[in-house]
Amino acid sequence: MRLISIQNCKPGMRLARNIYNDEGLVLLGEHVELTETMIRRLEQLGIHRIYIEDPRAEDIVIRENISEEMRREALRTIRENFQNYMNEAKQGRMFCNPHLGKDFRRVLDMIIDELKEHKQAMIMLNTIHVSDHYLFQHSLNVCIYAIMLGTALGYTYDQLRVLGLGAMLHDIGKTLVPQEILLKRDKLTKEEMSIIRRHPEDGFRMLKDNPNISLIAAHCALQHHERLDGSGYPRGIKGDEIHEYAKLLGIVDTFDAMTTHRVYKPAALPHEAVEVLYAGAGRLYDAHMIQLFRDRVAIYPPGTTVELNTGEIGIVVDINASLPHRPVVRIITDENGKELKEPYEIDMSKKLNIVIIKVNENF
Structure with a gap:
């Protein structure tokens, strides 16, 4: 494929x-x-x-992070719980679900167990969805990425549960944002943007006193838009004032936002998003976490058509677990653009003089 x-x-x-x-x-x-x-x-x-x-x-195999059955169950849980908050917000009421943590923890434990079975590189979320509501899918994606990165950082199971819950609920404050603003296709006004930017504090307020949600998970909601240099929001805190989990979420939240289609902009390709993150390493984002993320994410997922510095064009057929940014590529045209009758493969982890210069979506 x-x-x-x-x-x-x-x-x-x-x-x-x-x-x-x-x-x-x-x-x-x-x-x-x-x-x-x-x-x-x-x-x-x-x-x-x-x-x-x-x-x-035809022999390219796409490995998924979690099973489709697990994905459906997780999305159902997120959608049903978030929708309850949205419905109450429309009526001008604040909804409180004391069982929120329990509802999510059951799904979260299953996700952690499934992800622990994957010993290879973090693979891009390859399932293609038509989504009417970005918030639900984004919450799940951020959770998956966060658990994978947390695992790479050596977090314990209990730490992954807190991180995963904070990740899945990091944007719950957006359930209080009017839908006409949240799903608006045009550029937001200054006033609408200020409403959107309230969601970290709203999320913290919704989670901090919930008996089944840790205060750390609530701080994930509060701090995931804070940045190391103090340029983030809502409080503009810096460096070690930001909880480690929130620093991690800031990276994966940004990555998924860039690589997911939004009503107002198309999705970026993974390598483009990683380049943007790298530009902020040490200034906006923790440099060690950025490096670790780059070493775990398949920025050129299987099935992607790429152009090499040799002028040849090929299709990514497999990911090297130790060097996911240097995949195995099947060459299908020579340097002159002539299609090969017998394609051959290059393992870029062994051919260090060969690099990918661009993703060729027009081939």
């Missing part, structure tokens, strides 16, 4: 991966032959890239 831009998708191509709706149910199944109408509809729904079948890449 190969990952391509929706703009380069042609009628007659076949899906290589399911596309899911907001509830985790299959919207379009793998092997479906795409029509012009389907392609345009996917584009309207905010799908910018899809996996298609390609005989040159």
